[in-house]
Each structure stands twice: as C-alpha cells, then as structure tokens.
Amino acid sequence: MAETPETTLKSGTILAVEDSPTQLEALRYLLEEAGFSVVTAANGREGLAAVRANAIDLVISDVVMPHLDGYALCKALRADETLRDLPVILLTALSDPTDVIRGLESGANHFICKPYDDRTLLARVRNVLANQEIRRAAPHAPGLGILFAGQRFFITAERPQILDMLLSTYENAVEQNAEVTRARDTLGLSTSSSRRGWPSARRSWPRKSPSTGGRSRRCGRAKRATERSWRTFLRRYS
Numbered sequence: 001m002a003e004t005p006e007t008t009l010k011s012g013t014i015l016a017v018e019d020s021p022t023q024l025e026a027l028r029y030l031l032e033e034a035g036f037s038v039v040t041a042a043n044g045r046e047g048l049a050a051v052r053a054n055a056i057d058l059v060i061s062d063v064v065m066p067h068l069d070g071y072a073l074c075k076a077l078r079a080d081e082t083l084r085d086l087p088v089i090l091l092t093a094l095s096d097p098t099d100v101i102r103g104l105e106s107g108a109n110h111f112i113c114k115p116y117d118d119r120t121l122l123a124r125v126r127n128v129l130a131n132q133e134i135r136r137a138a139p140h141a142p143g144l145g146i147l148f149a150g151q152r153f154f155i156t157a158e159r160p161q162i163l164d165m166l167l168s169t170y171e172n173a174v175e176q177n178a179e180v181t182r183a184r185d186t187l188g189l190s191t192s193s194s195r196r197g198w199p200s201a202r203r204s205w206p207r208k209s210p211s212t213g214g215r216s217r218r219c220g221r222a223k224r225a226t227e228r229s230w231r232t233f234l235r236r237y238s
Helices: 021-033 044-053 070-078 098-106 118-137 159-195 211-237
Strands: 013-017 037-041 058-062 088-092 110-113 144-148 151-155
Touching: 013 021, 013 044, 021 037, 021 058, 021 118, 037 044, 044 058, 044 070, 058 070, 058 118, 070 088, 070 098, 088 098, 088 118, 098 110, 110 118
Parallel strands: 013 037, 013 058, 058 088, 088 110
Antiparallel strands: 144 151
C-alpha cells in the first residue's frame, strides 16, 4: 500500500492548554499514551509562551480560562506570522451556534465537545495532523485537500458555501442534542413518578435508567446524520 500522510504520521508535539489541573493531566496522559509528545499550559498566556518556546505541531485548548481564553489565544496565534498556520482544536460545550462563529472569528480550526470521548479526540488529532501534511505537500493547489472519516477529498467550494454548510449542520446537531435532553428529562420525570407508586419491596431492585438506551440511540443517529451531511457536501464539491 502506498504511504500517505494519514498512514505514516505516528507522532507529533501537542500543546495542551487547560486551567483545570485534573483535566489537563488526563489530557496529557491520553496523548502521551497514544505516542504524542505533550507540552502543557494552565492558561492562554502560558500557552502562547509555550508555543513560542517549543516546536509545536498542534494546540488543544480549553475555551474558558483566566488571563487569556481559548478564543484570544487563537487570535494571538493568527496574528503572528510564524504561528498563523498552526492548527488549533478548541474544547468547549458548544451550547450555542454563536460558539462556532466566535471560533471562526478567532481562527480556530476545530471544535471538540466536552466531555469528550477519548477515541474521538485521538481520531480528530490524527486527522488534523494528517490534513496538515496533505496541505504542506500541495501548498499551491487551487482547492483544499482534506482527510475525513477515513477518506480523502479535494474541495473546490467557495468559502461562503462551506460556512453555510458548517452552520446548518451545527444547528441541526444542536437541535438534535436539545431533543435528546428533552426526552431524557421527560423519561426521568416519568420514571420518578411511576416509582413512587411501586411497593417498597420492588424499590430495592437494581434498575437501569430507561433513558440510557434511548439517549445512546439518539446520539448515534445525530452523529450519523451529521456525517451524512458532510459526506454529501464533500462529494458534491470535491
């Protein structure tokens, strides 16, 4: 099999910026176990200094931090000619579509929702680094080469089209997440009400929340719907 960036890239140096010591340590451990070198910082100000003092391949940053938040850190990197192409992943709750606008405005490349799944984060990290290698290999190409869901695409769409697709996809995901939350709350209230009428002997039985399976299925459907939207877009404009 021919070697490609996504198959040959095995490591890199990542800057992790997080003001929670516990979460920062967990992120550092996860990345190092996956084979990456990790530099850590407790806020955006320290992160900016760390980027300038080390050869960093990727920044993963929390958004809400003291001194310099994740958005401000992104803007500072984009304002520096030597650092402006450094990819940045923001860790955020992404509870509002304006979060995407603020991220684009600051120059962030990617979002990962907190709390994140370890495998999802590592897959995103590898994709981001692989995409950087693809673009370095063809810096003057008329379009944009990317790796998505294990497939390579070449995008020639204009920026407004990409932005429209991004925002519409995200709004759909937000609405689906809201529906999951409403369904969970409704099931929780229903379960609580019904249990009040159960005999005391049955109250001691171990029970699994009936919302768990439904929530997992809905989250799975939301993820698949988002991936289908992007696959359609990528095929249309590649």
